[in-house]
Amino acid sequence: MYSVLFRQAEASSQLAGAKGMNLIKLTKHGLPVPDGFVIQTNALTRFMEDNHLHQTSESIEKEIIAGTFSDELKHELTNSFYKLRDSYRSVAVRSSSASEDLEGASFAGQYETYLNIKTEEEFLAKVKECWASFFSGRVSSYKKKMNNQIAEPLMGVVVQGLIDSDVSGVIFSRNPVTHDDRELLISASYGLGEAIVSGSVTPDTFIVNKSSFEIQKEIGAKEIYMESAAEGIAERATSKDMRSRFCLTDEQVSELAEITKKTEELYGYPVDIEFGIADHHVYLLQARPITTIEQDKKASEEERSFMITDADMNDFWINMESNIEGPISPLFSSIIVPAMEYGLKKNMRKFPIGVVVDEVKLYRGHVYSKSQDGQQPQTEDCGEELFPILSERMYDIIKHTYLPFYETLDQLAQTDHTAESALDAFRKLKAFYLTAYDEHFNIVFPQMLLTNKLQVMYQHIQGESENAHFYEMLTGKMNKSLETDRLLWLFSVEVQENPNLLSIFKNTKPEQLQEKLKQTDEGKQFLRNIHEFLQEYGWRSVKSHDLIEQTWAENPYYALANIQNYVRNGYHFDNEFQKTKEKREALYNEFLENIEDPNLRKEFDRYYQWTLNAANIMDDHHFYIDAMLDAKARAFLLKVGELLAENGVIQDREDLWFLYDDDVENALLHPVSLQDKAEKRRQAFHEYELAKAPAYLGNPTKEQLKIAEEIVGAVIEDEKNTENHIFGIAASSGIATGPVKVIRDASEFSRFASGNILVCKMTTPLWTSLFQDAKAIITDTGGILSHAAIIAREYGIPAVLGTRTATERLRDGDIITVDGSNGKITVVSRA
Incomplete structure (x- = not known):
């Protein structure tokens, strides 16, 4: 038997997968679960045998999608499907791994969910896609990081009648913010639950006392809702009336609280629940153990001053992911966050670039900044005296501030340290990071002021705000x-x-x-x-x-x-670089010739020559400061890690990265084992790597979002996006068509082939080698001055950046057209 109804299955059935087992359990105990069935894990085993597939194959995902069902397997699955369709207009198809939601290994978000499936063809196709997701690169990577060794492809599939919810949401039976067992938390919004799960809306929040049923409420924006369409799911804008009122009545909140308490009692430990309400009936759509509560509680017990607190969540924080690829390790976070805040606050007042950062803090391993409300007025001639010598000034600072300390770090990396010498050197390193990031922004901000001034002149002359050609006039400068x-x-x-x-x-x-x-x-x-x-x-x-x-x-x-x-x-590097220089000169000469006023032409040329001379700063400061300081620091800190390992504090020198700075200092003075802490933090770090961090925290105004975009690039998905069109920042001009290749980290570089279009979250200098082969570049984050934009322009390839969504919406093999001049991506065909 390959499929079994929820109500007929054994509650302990290991063949159902974790999600299936949970739904079977809820159904058996009379909780309001929509009817459905589980395609058991042996169905995937049979399918692979029928198609002679091996899970070690590099192309196993594509082979599953291309595979065919045997008559016996197809008959059984479609028979179950049609019986369910007799009672429901459509169904939801969800993966259900045997490894999902296990203690310490929550695979939430790693597998697939498909809604509003109506036909046999859709159903069978989505079953295969669920199976294929078991072998996806990010899931395999997650299993590896979680030491989850699985001998067989234990992937079941849950098929459940789709509830066309008027309201849906998620419930945590223990308050996940305060870790208070006495409270449960409900997040709810209109329509299908996918809007909340995907983070597309700001839901209403209800905190309920589980004894008194007292309710605390906070209204959310509920910007959109999702509903079943003729095909698939449609996204709709909520009305003003819907946004202005709570989506749940107090009676519905109390009913949900009662059901949650029953579910928690059934499991014997905290759970989170997905629910839907249709025609005034409450349905439980999923339930699972909260596997990270103890971990979260321990994390809250060791908060540091540079971490975002519950009270901070009322403020507007911008994810600095376009500058710092997150998450970052505990040790680095305890060094870099105070250094960045110090350097930003000091230099933003000295060089008014339009915004002032109040604080820099950490949230789930990612660096966020909080700015003052309103824009800082820019002084007309601020930094003017520095403009002619910015590049030379940078190299003078590097020579006298950074290089001598790097020589010291080189010596420290060759030294066998005592606890006292290591502690002294470690404290000096932390102090130098403050100096380093003071000078970092002291170098970068005047160059930003100069470039901004030239850009304003350019836009005034052109009469438009298009920027890609402006920055292409600054390419072909060696860095x-x-x-x-x-x-x-x-x-x-x-x-x-x-x-x-x-x-x-x-x-x-x-x-x-x-x-x-x-x-x-x-x-x-x-x-x-x-x-x-x-x-x-x-x-x-x-x-x-x-x-x-x-x-x-x-x-x-x-x-x-x-x-x-x-x-x-x-x-051929020299030939291609020469072409870039010639293109830059042609663009500039053409632009200059079109300036009729000779005085304006002379003034623009003066500022342009200064800006071109300083164009190397963006890359050169990264080479000597951002990259070199961390690399040299790592070499020294590995010696500290060796010393702590010798003294039994950690097992391996590279466990050091999962200690905070105060842990390191205390352990050097009084060595005690911190291995358990390091391991828990390592696990949390890997979970943060796989989760999508919010682009911002809080409830910003439109003006705040606009200011944020000027600093870090796009922070929200473009409202013009459709199923086959994605919009972003036009960062490097040109049009190219080709197949998508989504690359998530350096371990996947070998998958990239000449002629592919590179789709990734962001790029760093390490990624530059891929630009030689790429037909175009697309990123989730970053703006016109990000690394991806600069290098794409140098290599003369189209780039659309800051899409927020490309790595999720595009798949390997999709054929797309990238218009780098207009910031538009068009899906030509799906893989």
Whole structure:
């Protein structure tokens, strides 16, 4: 038997998957669950056997989608489907993994849900997509990080009658904010629950005392609602009346509270519940144990001053993800957050760029900033005396402030420390981060003022606000990222001119290049040259803005993989760079010729030459400050980690990243085991990696959102988006059509092929190697001055950034057209 009704299944059935088991249990105990059935995990096993599929196959997801059902399996599943459709207009199809919602391994959001399924063809297709999701890259990565080893593909599928909810929501039987067992929390809004689960709306919130049933209420904006359409789900705007009143009556809240208490008693521990209300009837759609409550409670017990508190949540906080790829490790957060706040607050008053940051804090591993209300007035001539010498000034600061300290860090990284020497050096490192980020913004903000001034002049002359061409007039200026790329390309030229080296690079996997090169004299010399190169250019981490990942200097793999890519794709750096320079000069000369007023032309040219001279600052400050400081600090801190491991504080030196700064200082003075804390924080960190962090916290006004976008790029999805159109920031002009490849982190770089369109959350300098092969770039976050925008313009490829949603809405193999001039993405066909 491959499918079984909720009411006929055994409550302990391991073949149902966790979600299925929960619904079976609720049904058996008389709770109001819509009818449905479970496609048991043995159905996937049978399907794979019928199609001769192996879960170790690299293309297993596509093979499942392409597979066919045997007559026996198809007959049983469709028979169950049609029986359910006799009672319901449509159904919901949800994955139900045997690993989902287990203690310490909540896979919430890792699998698939499909609503409003009406036909047999849709039903069978969605079942396959649920099965395929079991093998998706992010789920596999999550299993690995959670040490969840599964021998068989234990994926069931829940098929449930769809309730066309008037109101729906989520209930936590223990208040997840205060961790108070005496309270439950309800989040509710209009329509289907997908709007709340996906974070598309600000719901109404109800906190209920489980003894007295006293209700505290907070009204939400309830911006949209979702409802069943002729096909799929439609998103509608709520009316003014709907937004102005609570979506639940007090009687409905009390009824939900009673059902929640019964469900919690049934399980014997806290639960969260998804519910729907249709025609005044309450339905339980899902229930699961809250697997992270104890973890959350422990986290709340060790709050630090730089973490966002419950009281802070009333303020407007902007996720700084376009600058700092989150989440960041505990140790780095305790160093960087105070340093960023210090540097921002000091320099925003000195160089008024239009906003003043009050605080920088951490929320679920991500860095957020809170700004003062209203924009700071800009002084007309602020920083004017610095404009002609910004690049030279930066290099003078680097020479006298940063490089001497980096020499100290190099020495500390070669020292065998005592507890006292390590503590002294650690405190000096923390103090230097304050200095470093003071100077960081002291370098960056005047350049921003100059660029903004030139941009205002440009827009005044052009009579429009389009910015992509403006920034393309500032390309073709050598910087440290391009300089690094050019040297890697020159190594590839050396390879191409040497038959023995060329054979190695053409016939060896990137992870095996180093060992292969060690086997020949030519290869050994080549590695020595690479090592010398990395001593100057290798101080960048696989993950920018953290201490947690290897640096290029530690492992030549990253440089060798880049060189191999140049060998493979035949990219000629000097020729392409020359084309970029010529394009820039042509654009600028054409623009200048169209300025009729000679005085205005002269003034614009003066500011333009200053801005072009300073165009290297964005990349060069990142090379010498953002990247190099963290990389050099990591090398020293690994020695501290070794000392703590020797003293039994942690097991491995790299467990250090999961201690906070005060933990490290206390442990150096009084060593006690902190391994359990480190492990719990590591687990939380990996969960934060997989969860989507909010673009902002609080309830901002439209004016606040507008100011936020000027700082970090788009913070909300464009309201013009449709099923086949996505809008973002026009960051690099041009139009390109090609297949999507979604890349989530550096471990997936090898999946990217020439001619793909790169879709990712954001890029850092490590990602630059992909730009040689990409037809276009699309990101979720970032603005016109982000790394992705700058490098896309340098490489002359279209880019649409800050879409907020591209990595979720686009899938590998989708054929799309990217219009980098207008910030528009069009889906041509779905994979």
